[in-house]
Amino acid sequence: MGFTGAIETEDTIVAIGSSTTPAPRGAVRFSGVQAMEIARQLGIEPTSDRSAHCVDGTIALDHPLGEIPVRALVWPTARSYTGQPSLEIHTFGSMPILGAIVWRAIELGARAARPGEFTLRAFLAGRLDLTQAEAVLGVIEAEGRGSLDHALRQLAGNLSRPMEFMRSQLLDLLADVEAGLDFVDEDIQFISDDDLVARLDSIRSTLATTREQLTQRTRDKSQWIIALRGLPNAGKSRLLNVLAGHDAAIVADQAGTTRDVVSVPMQWDDHNVVLVDTAGIETADGDSSLEQISHQAQLQAHRAGRDADIRLWCVDHTSSDWQATCRAMRQLADEKRRPAIDLWVATKCDCSGEQDLPDPWIRTSALTGAGIESLRQQITAAIESLDTSEGVSILGTAARCTGSLRAAETAIASAIGYVGGGDGHEYVSSELRLAASALGEVTGAVYTDDILDRVFSRFCIGK
Numbered sequence: 001m002g003f004t005g006a007i008e009t010e011d012t013i014v015a016i017g018s019s020t021t022p023a024p025r026g027a028v029r030f031s032g033v034q035a036m037e038i039a040r041q042l043g044i045e046p047t048s049d050r051s052a053h054c055v056d057g058t059i060a061l062d063h064p065l066g067e068i069p070v071r072a073l074v075w076p077t078a079r080s081y082t083g084q085p086s087l088e089i090h091t092f093g094s095m096p097i098l099g100a101i102v103w104r105a106i107e108l109g110a111r112a113a114r115p116g117e118f119t120l121r122a123f124l125a126g127r128l129d130l131t132q133a134e135a136v137l138g139v140i141e142a143e144g145r146g147s148l149d150h151a152l153r154q155l156a157g158n159l160s161r162p163m164e165f166m167r168s169q170l171l172d173l174l175a176d177v178e179a180g181l182d183f184v185d186e187d188i189q190f191i192s193d194d195d196l197v198a199r200l201d202s203i204r205s206t207l208a209t210t211r212e213q214l215t216q217r218t219r220d221k222s223q224w225i226i227a228l229r230g231l232p233n234a235g236k237s238r239l240l241n242v243l244a245g246h247d248a249a250i251v252a253d254q255a256g257t258t259r260d261v262v263s264v265p266m267q268w269d270d271h272n273v274v275l276v277d278t279a280g281i282e283t284a285d286g287d288s289s290l291e292q293i294s295h296q297a298q299l300q301a302h303r304a305g306r307d308a309d310i311r312l313w314c315v316d317h318t319s320s321d322w323q324a325t326c327r328a329m330r331q332l333a334d335e336k337r338r339p340a341i342d343l344w345v346a347t348k349c350d351c352s353g354e355q356d357l358p359d360p361w362i363r364t365s366a367l368t369g370a371g372i373e374s375l376r377q378q379i380t381a382a383i384e385s386l387d388t389s390e391g392v393s394i395l396g397t398a399a400r401c402t403g404s405l406r407a408a409e410t411a412i413a414s415a416i417g418y419v420g421g422g423d424g425h426e427y428v429s430s431e432l433r434l435a436a437s438a439l440g441e442v443t444g445a446v447y448t449d450d451i452l453d454r455v456f457s458r459f460c461i462g463k
């Protein structure tokens, strides 16, 4: 449901504010001028009308629910999240109970809140700007650590602050240009054309960079590719089987067992990953009729390694030329197409004695399971460090903001064109107004019902 049309903030809204799946505790939220009155009629007596506080009470619900003990958090004044008297009633996380409290409240004059309406009121009260409102959505929806971090950073204002800064610079320039217009007959300028162009140009390039960063963040990253690389017989396939939890690849004493790339899609904590086993890296020339096959296997393996997000470089720790192999693998690791994380895995450590290995080597044995947990943890950490993403909130913000940023860039480019072409500063001023208003849309300093609709309709009820 949207907000197109007049935005109402006079009435008191109510909704279940907690998860709708079974949980030990649940909450019902209220916001609006009647919130305190409704609380009293429900049986909760706020003990102060000045400061936030907490009261215990009971609410009498219809049979068979009966008397329900509750704890209420009360914000009696406008100094709340929504900028209105607000209330949160905490009780058992049972949907029939929470639903019955909402119904009672509606009977007492509250209105069922629309999706995102609490956050909308916070926005209208100046508690949040639009990008922060979207970040609230991101925190609610955050699935992995990466998207939570992102949403929290956005909430802290790291997108809106630079936008507001650029907008205020534009407004300063606009003021200079317009002041000049008033004195055009006396030929007084408040800013020289050169200075104006230089400052506009710098704002334009910052905008372009920000837009590119936003676009990059929206790169769809739903799957992480983890490739195992190493010499033939290094123990890659056996390690893959242990990580996958089943025998997906053939393991044999013979060097050169794996030819085709073997892909195993799986769930890794909250992440979708594909484990990829590859043919061992041949260092000498092939010498048989299988040369053609071997060449293809090498090519495929090379591509799989180059395109992976995470590469596990496996080196047999029992091998006599350990040092030389490590050097060779490091050289290969330098070749990559995009940001990838390399992890260094010493294999078969059950046969190589107890000696410690320097960082970054991870000692493992696919036979005994030693070191596998530590390898798993490092893989998870690697995924999370690559996952700069990409929660729905940032995707939503990016989609909404890219258009505004582009409009601002275009308007600034036209303004620069008008200055350079010696046109009247009236044109420059009108382009600067357009640019400032486009930037204002990003943070919500300038908003329309359509924008609010797009942002808040993505929320769920009760937020």
Ligand SMILES: Nc1nc2c(ncn2[C@@H]2O[C@H](COP(=O)(O)OP(=O)(O)OP(=O)(O)O)[C@@H](O)[C@H]2O)c(=O)[nH]1
Binding pocket: 230, 231, 232, 233, 234, 235, 236, 237, 238, 239, 250, 251, 252, 253, 254, 255, 256, 257, 258, 259, 278, 279, 280, 281, 347, 348, 349, 350, 351, 364, 365, 366, 367, 368
């Ligand atoms: N003792 C011991 N042997 C292992 C371990 N991991 C693998 N091996 C043995 O090493 C041999 C090679 O293992 P694979 O997993 O097939 O090696 P690979 O790197 O996939 O080899 P290619 O596919 O030929 O490149 C097999 O005989 C495995 O049983 C380990 O952790 N400990």
Ligand SMILES: [Mg+2]
Binding pocket: 236, 237, 238, 249, 250, 251, 257, 258, 277, 278
């Ligand atoms: Mg293999």
